[in-house]
Structure formats: structure tokens, C-alpha cells
Amino acid sequence: xxxxxxxxxxxxxxxxxxxxxxxxxxxxxxxxxxxxxxxxxxxxxxxxxxxxxxxxxxxxxxxxxxxxxxxxxxxxxxxxxxxxxxxxxxxxxxxxxxxxxxxxxxxxxxxxxxxxxxxxxxxxxxxxxxxxxxxxxxxxxxxxxxxxxxxxxxxxxxxxxxxxxxxxxxxxxxxxxxxxxxxxxxxxxxxxxxxxxxxxxxxxxxxxxxxxxxxxxxxxxxxxxxxxxxxxxxxxxxxxxxxxxxxxxxxxxxxxxxxxxxxxxxxxxxxxxxxxxxxxxxxxxxxxxxxxxxxxxxxxxxxxxxxxxxxxxxxxxxxxxxxxxxxxxxxxxxxxxxxxxxxxxxxxxxxxxxxxxxxxxxxxxxxxxxxxxxxxxxxxxxxxxxxxxxxxxxxxxxxxxxxxxxxxxxxxxxxxxxxxxxxxxxxxxxxxxxxxxxxxxxxxxxxxxxxxxxxxxxxxxxxxxxxx
Amino acid sequence: xxxxxxxxxxxxxxxxxxxxxxxxxxxxxxxxxxxxxxxxxxxxxxxxxxxxxxxxxxxxxxxxxxxxxxxxxxxxxxxxxxxxxxxxxxxxxxxxxxxxxxxxxxxxxxxxxxxxxxxxxxxxxxxxxxxxxxxxxxxxxxxxxxxxxxxxxxxxxxxxxxxxxxxxxxxxxxxxxxxxxxxxxxxxxxxxxxxxxxxxxxxxxxxxxxxxxxxxxxxxxxxxxxxxxxxxxxxxxxxxxxxxxxxxxxxxxxxxxxx
Numbered sequence: 020x021x022x023x024x025x026x027x028x029x030x031x032x033x034x035x036x037x038x039x040x041x042x043x044x045x046x047x048x049x050x051x052x053x054x055x056x057x058x059x060x061x062x063x064x065x066x067x068x069x070x071x072x073x074x075x076x077x078x079x080x081x082x083x084x085x086x087x088x089x090x091x092x093x094x095x096x097x098x099x100x101x102x103x104x105x106x107x108x109x110x111x112x113x114x115x116x117x118x119x120x121x122x123x124x125x126x127x128x129x130x131x132x133x134x135x136x137x138x139x140x141x142x143x144x145x146x147x148x149x150x151x152x153x154x155x156x157x158x159x160x161x162x163x164x165x166x167x168x169x170x171x172x173x174x175x176x177x178x179x180x181x182x183x184x185x186x187x188x189x190x191x192x193x194x195x196x197x198x199x200x201x202x203x204x205x206x207x208x209x210x211x212x213x214x215x216x217x218x219x220x221x222x223x224x225x226x227x228x229x230x231x232x233x234x235x236x237x238x239x240x241x242x243x244x245x246x247x248x249x250x251x252x253x254x255x256x257x258x259x260x261x262x263x264x265x266x267x268x269x270x271x272x273x274x275x276x277x278x279x280x281x282x283x284x285x286x287x288x289x290x291x292x293x294x295x296x297x298x299x300x301x302x303x304x305x306x307x308x309x310x311x312x313x314x315x316x317x318x319x320x321x322x323x324x325x326x327x328x329x330x331x332x333x334x335x336x337x338x339x340x341x342x343x344x345x346x347x348x349x350x351x352x353x354x355x356x357x358x359x360x361x362x363x364x365x366x367x368x369x370x371x372x373x374x375x376x377x378x379x380x381x382x383x384x385x386x387x388x389x390x391x392x393x394x395x396x397x398x399x400x401x402x403x404x405x406x407x408x409x410x411x412x413x414x415x416x417x418x419x420x421x422x423x424x425x426x427x428x429x430x431x432x433x434x435x436x437x438x439x440x441x442x443x444x445x446x447x448x449x450x451x452x453x454x455x456x457x458x459x460x461x462x463x464x465x466x467x468x469x470x471x472x473x474x475x476x477x478x479x480x481x482x483x484x485x486x487x
Numbered sequence: 488x489x490x491x492x493x494x495x496x497x498x499x500x501x502x503x504x505x506x507x508x509x510x511x512x513x514x515x516x517x518x519x520x521x522x523x524x525x526x527x528x529x530x531x532x533x534x535x536x537x538x539x540x541x542x543x544x545x546x547x548x549x550x551x552x553x554x555x556x557x558x559x560x561x562x563x564x565x566x567x568x569x570x571x572x573x574x575x576x577x578x579x580x581x582x583x584x585x586x587x588x589x590x591x592x593x594x595x596x597x598x599x600x601x602x603x604x605x606x607x608x609x610x611x612x613x614x615x616x617x618x619x620x621x622x623x624x625x626x627x628x629x630x631x632x633x634x635x636x637x638x639x640x641x642x643x644x645x646x647x648x649x650x651x652x653x654x655x656x657x658x659x660x661x662x663x664x665x666x667x668x669x670x671x672x673x674x675x676x677x678x679x680x681x682x683x684x685x686x687x688x689x690x691x692x693x694x695x696x697x698x699x700x701x702x703x704x705x706x707x708x709x710x711x712x713x714x715x716x717x718x719x720x721x722x723x724x725x726x727x728x729x730x731x732x733x734x735x736x737x738x739x740x741x742x743x744x745x746x
Contacts, residue, residue: 251644251647254556255556256557256559259559259572263567263570263572266557266572267551267553267557268553269553269556269557270552270553270556270557271553271556271640271644271648273640273641273644308641308642309641310640310641377570
């Protein structure tokens with residue numbers, strides 16, 4: 020974080036300014052208190068004469084000028100400091116600079132109330148990169164990334180990634196993002212990728228080659244994202260034992276879809292929130308070209324609240340529904356919903372709920388999932404204040420259903436959908452690894468299992484980011 | 488019930504296994520015949536179909552656009568029997584004979600070995616020629632093969648996939664040293680092959696004896712498409728007409744087994 024230095028007039032006391040992260044230095048108070056002059060620095064009139072931005076190389080002038088122009092209208096010192104700070108934050112959020120240090124000084128020609136502002140900016144290196152690990156869905160992966168921040172001078176960001184995962188997944192992609200209208204919350208992104216993954220629970224492997232364009236913008240309620248994605252998928256049976264229902268879907272398909280996602284996220288921590296809620300709904304329509312046609316709705320809701328004695332109560336709900344638009348076609352296994360596993364419905368194998376064919380999970384076109392959790396610190400609080408705070412005991416109960424709705428007989432099949440559920444409960448220990456991932460080790464008792472499911476009673480281990 | 492048991496006791500368990508076989512459906516998978524299938528694949532599918540009909544095995548044909556992707560080896564045709572999948576001519580024949588459906592069981596072992604050597608050589612030359620004409624002659628590629636191969640896919644897959652397949656076939660042809668041949672040379676090779684076949688068939692009904700064998704099925708598969716395919720430049724149609732007995736053979740097999 021940068022600091023705002025303000026040089027004060029030589030005599031008099033100074034009060035601390037209000038905005039956080041601002042330091043003001045003061046000259047020592049003179050011994051002769053009778054001669055002290057009390058000065059209210061906040062309401063000092065200012066007239067900004069010069070603003071200097073030092074350190075620009077590739078950042079374009081127009082975007083910087085737009086951010087610092089409001090400073091010229093500052094009337095009081097207080098306002099000037101606020102506006103400078105806002106400009107600094109905005110420019111950092113736009114991805115223009117790594118670091119901004121602001122210095123406010125009286126103007127060199129000592130005009131009445133004249134002030135100068137100096138922004139010392141530090142731009143990002145042209146090319147940067149790194150290797151990091153990421154965790155998704157019980158699978159860890161290694162990410163090699165080369166990125167070019169602020170590549171064209173207006174906050175654009177370009178990155179190239181190569182990912183290798185533990186479950187023989189690998190892929191690479193290129194991603195370009197540009198903030199629009201000088202607003203870091205509105206941005207346009209495009210990505211091109213190729214990804215190979217194996218899905219042993221369903222007996223197939225798939226190579227995806229895709230291109231996507233998306234636009235993100237906020238509204239009063241939350242953040243919207245509209246995306247067009249075109250993916251060429253090449254599905255093959257994984258082994259000779261793959262069931263025929265999966266094997267007969269082998270081949271090439273092209274999905275061209277439009278997806279809208281709406282998110283409200285007020286949680287204070289992505290991995291183990293103590294307060295706040297998450298609401299995410301998405302609607303996807305596939306069929307603008309390509310040979311995959313469906314309409315899909317998916318939604319998730321999570322609510323967290325802190326209880327006395329450092330306990331946390333969490334409630335989550337999720338559900339989805341999809342329908343093929345061509346009455347003669349069926350939805351491909353690559354698009355269907357799956358349920359089961361340590362991240363969704365605990366007590367079952369990964370994707371182990373729902374219709375199966377010869378041990379291969381087929382997925383289905385609708386699902387719902389509900390869970391309630393209680394987290395509390397470890398008994399007797401070992402390592403209190405330090406390491407022990409990362410562990411929590413975890414009690415939960417979760418239930419869900421995954422099945423195909425028969426649209427010709429909606430009433431009855433909806434009844435089944437709601438009542439033929441599976442549920443389980445259990446307890447265990449949760450370890451939060453910073454904001455990166457979460458580990459869970461639970462003892463689960465599946466209480467109700469539908470025919471064809473693969474239940475996994477007893478100890479179950481899960482690692483990931485998004486747990487329901 | 489006892490009648491069946493007596494019968495099976497008399498002639499061994501093969502009858503029982505045959506009736507078991509019939510209750511399990513044999514399904515042959517191939518691409519769509521009219522719009523999609525390409526020349527070399529069609530020859531293979533016909534050969535297998537002819538074999539299955541000659542051996543009396545009940546089967547039905549399922550046409551799927553992704554038949555080649557479904558196949559365990561990536562090649563068509565393949566058959567599904569219960570939960571088993573068997574692809575390509577030779578493995579299918581071996582599977583059928585393990586179930587008691589063998590066309591060449593009356594032949595001495597020496598002749599059977601010779602027959603398979605003949606089948607393999609034939610298949611090689613004629614199959615290579617079919618691949619060459621379908622994927623490496625510019626007019627044929629542009630007007631027939633690529634549109635057919637890509638017809639089941641949306642844009643842009645309908646040109647990306649045939650282009651990829653063409654590169655694959657070109658690579659295969661280079662390995663087999665056929666890529667450098669000209670169309671005349673290829674037609675010459677086919678003519679030599681047909682002449683040898685014509686001499687072997689002579690005036691007989693079938694190639695090896697009074698009953699059809701696997702060789703007859705393979706020859707029929709290739710000759711039929713050489714005779715009937717409508718390609719720009721018509722490289723093959725007149726070729727088969729030079730050998731009357733082969734033309735007659737083809738018509739005979741078609742009328743006996745396919746109607």
C-alpha cells in the first residue's frame with residue numbers, strides 16, 4: 020500500500036487525517052505554547068495547481084488523466100487527500116500499476132493555497148510469471164503461467180497457462196482481459212483453450228478445444244457475467260470396459276452456447292466463511308450453431324452465520340434443471356449434471372449418485388442438493404490462536420437427488436424428484452489452507468441410498484475450494 | 488423340453504450354444520450408407536455383411552454417424568454381441584468361428600492358411616487403392632469424400648475433421664509408399680490384382696470350392712464398390728468390366744445373399 024505524505028505549514032499542531040492507511044508527519048511542537056496557532060487542516064482551502072505522474076512507461080496517458088482529473092476540483096485539503104487516495108486505489112484496481120505513492124506539497128511558486136500533487140507510480144514488469152498449485156474437485160494441479168499485465172497500457176491483461184493435473188488432466192490456454200470504461204468492475208475477457216481430462220467415474224475421456232468471450236458488469240444487486248462459448252469436444256471411451264451407453268456417445272460435438280451468470284457474494288472468506296452469503300444462478304442456452312442443443316438452469320445458495328462460542332452455522336442449497344430442445348436428441352453426458360462425492364453429497368463416491376450403467380455414472384438432467392453444517396473449534400482448543408485455528412470440527416447433514424424429469428408427466432415425476440432422495444450425515448475435521456483450499460476428513464453415514472448409487476460409508480477425504 | 492435335450496445330447500453342445508447365440512442380438516454398426524460412408528469403409532462393411540449373410544448368422548445393421556468413434560479400434564464395421572464388441576473383418580470372422588459359424592471349416596488347413604494370405608494381400612492392395620482414390624485424388628476428395636465425411640458435423644467441424652482425416656490418410660499412404668504413385672499406377676496395380684482374381688475364379692461359382700468362403704466375402708466387398716461407386720473421372724467402373732467373370736460373380740453374390 021502506498022502512503023500519502025502531506026507537508027504541513029511549519030507551525031501549529033496537526034490533527035490526524037481520517038482515511039485509513041494515511042500517515043501524516045508533523046514537525047515538533049514548539050515549547051512556547053502561547054504562540055501556538057490551532058489549524059484545522061481538513062478545511063484548509065486548496066487550489067491544485069499541478070499534478071505530476073512520474074514513472075509512466077507503457078501506460079497510456081488518457082486513462083491516467085481521466086483518473087486524476089477530479090483532483091483539480093478539490094476545494095479543501097480533506098477532499099484532496101480523499102480524491103488522491105481514490106485515484107490511487109482505482110488505478111491499482113484497473114491493473115495499471117503495482118504501486119502508487121502520493122506526495123502532496125505546496126506549490127513551488129508559493130501562490131495562495133496552491134498545492135501540487137505528485138504520483139509516483141511503479142508499473143508492472145512487462146512479462147511476469149510463476150508456477151502455482153491449484154486445487155479443484157479432489158484433484159490437484161500444477162499451473163505454469165506467463166502473464167503480461169497492463170500489456171497495451173490501459174489495464175489489459177494477457178496470460179498463457181499450462182496446467183498439469185494429478186488425474187492425467189492437462190491443458191493450456193490463453194486469456195485476455197480488458198477493463199471497460201475505466202471501471203475495474205466492468206471487464207471484457209476472452210479465452211482460448213485446449214483441455215484434456217479423464218472422467219473415470221463415467222468411463223470416458225474428453226478433449227475440449229474452446230473459445231469464449233465474456234462480459235462482466237455489476238448492478239445494484241450483484242455481478243453479472245454474460246458469456247458466449249464455443250467448444251469442440253472429442254469424447255472417447257476410456258477403457259474396453261466402458262459401458263455401451265457411454266461408448267455410443269463417443270465422437271465429436273460442437274457446443275455453441277450463451278450463458279448468463281448472476282452472483283452476489285458477501286462472504287468474508289471463500290474457503291470457510293464465518294458470515295455472509297453466496298447466491299449464484301446461471302442460465303445457459305446452447306444451440307446457436309453447433310450440434311448440441313439444450314437449455315440449462317443452475318443455481319446455488321449458501322448462507323453463513325456466526326454463533327456464540329466461535330461456532331459457525333452454514334446452510335446451502337443447490338439445484339439445476341436442463342432440457343434438450345430437440346425432442347429427438349438427448350443431452351450428451353458431457354453436459355449433464357452429476358451428484359455425489361466429498362464436495363457435494365458426502366457419503367457417496369465421486370459422482371456416485373444417480374443412474375448408472377455397468378459402473379459408469381450417466382448423470383441426469385436435474386438435481387437438487389441441500390446441506391446444513393455446524394463448524395466449531397477443535398475440542399479443548401489445541402494450538403489456540405495459532406495453528407489450531409485452522410482446524411475446525413464439522414458436523415453436517417446433507418441430502419440430494421439426481422434424476423431425469425419426464426416432461427410429459429411432470430406432476431408425478433416432480434413428486435419423485437422431491438421425495439426419492441438420498442441423504443447422509445456425519446462429522447469430521449476441516450482444515451483451511453489459507454484462502455487456497457480446504458481439506459475435509461469426515462466420517463459419513465449414508466442413511467438413504469437409491470438403487471444404483473455408489474455409497475461410500477465411513478471415512479471420506481475431500482479437498483477443494485467450493486464445497487456445498 | 489426332453490426332445491431338445493435328446494437332440495443336444497446326440498449332436499453335442501454346439502447346438503445349444505448356437506441357439507444361445509441366436510437369442511443374443513448381433514448388431515453391426517457402420518456409418519450412414521447413403522450420405523456419409525466413404526469408399527474404403529464401405530468396402531470393409533460390405534465384406535463383413537457378406538460374410539455374416541453367407542454364414543447364416545442373424546444380424547441387423549445400425550447406422551450411426553459416430554460409428555468409427557464408437558468402435559474399440561477406431562475402424563468400422565464393428566459388431567456388438569451382448570456386451571462384447573469386435574471390430575474389423577478378421578477379428579469378426581474369428582469370433583464367429585469360435586461360436587460355430589465358420590465358412591472354411593471344410594477346407595484343409597493348408598488351403599485355409601493360403602486363403603488368409605490371399606485375403607490379406609488382396610485387402611492390402613485394394614484397400615490402399617481405395618484410400619488413395621478417395622483421399623488423394625483432388626477431384627474425388629473435393630467433390631465426394633470430404634463432403635461425405637463431414638456431412639454429419641456442423642460448421643466448422645465439417646471442414647476441420649475431413650482435413651485432419653486427409654492428413655492422416657496421407658501419412659498412412661506415405662508409410663506404405665503409395666503416396667508417390669500416380670493415379671495411372673494405382674489403376675495399374677488394381678488391374679493386376681483383378682486379373683489374378685479373375686484367373687483364380689475362372690469359371691467356378693465361388694473361389695475355393697462349392698461353398699462360399701471368407702475370400703468370397705472380401706472379394707465381393709471390394710468388387711462391388713469398384714463397380715458401383717460414382718466418382719468423378721470414373722477410374723474404376725470400366726476396370727471391372729474388363730473381367731466378365733468377376734462382374735458375374737459380384738451380381739451372383741448380390742442376388743443370392745442380399746435380397
